[in-house]
Amino acid sequence: MKIAKDSVVRFHYTVSEVGSEPLETSKDREPLAILIGHGNIIPGLENAMMDKEAGESFGVDVGAAEAYGERRDGLTQRVPKKHFGAQKLSVGQQVVLQTNFGPRAVTIQKIGMSVVDVDLNHPMAGKDLHFDVEVIEVREAKAEELEHGHVHGDGGVEH
Known part of the structure; x- marks a missing residue:
């Protein structure tokens, strides 16, 4: 077949x-x-x-x-740190966030005291x-x- x-x-x-x-x-x-x-x-x-x-x-x-898809510049979002739970974060790390639309792979760009900037482009x-x-x-x-x-x-x- x-x-x-x-x-x-x-x-x-x-x-x-x-x-x-x-x-x-x-x-x-x-x-x-x-x-x-x-x-x-x-x-x-x-x-x-x-x-x-x-x-x-x-x-x-x-x-x-x-x-x-093609990489899209500016496809970033600032997320409250609490959404990452207790996991240790580092710049460049890929993590999965739970969203209203299901799990989404993101890449950490910047880590602040209470927020984390993430790149929403798919890692590939x-x-x-x-x-x-x-x-x-x-x-x-x-x-x-x-x-x-x-x-x-x-x-x-x-x-």
Whole structure:
């Protein structure tokens, strides 16, 4: 079966900045499972997966615009220190803040007595990425997965 919209794909990946050492890999854990066509991974990688089949391996370069977006200057916010709890903070550190819209990764820019300035750009914003992908399994999505917009079970969401 070829990868298409509304199919479930289990795959291993290794990601790096183009021309650099790997930043992350799934090879030492369960494959990632996603529902194609529902915004569950970056657009450039999802597009590169189309029409591939289980057992295929490929590499693809994904430009920043099709990955985590271009870096936006001035995308900063001042946050009361209490929102970071008791964790020790340092400039350049990446932390996850709980927001009204769910968890958000931010990078600490400046630490004051009672406030912290954070960069809201995704840590990978503005970076061209290279992915090495191994497609493990392709299957049709179940009705419940299509309704929820994500994979259930092995490698997906348990609920």
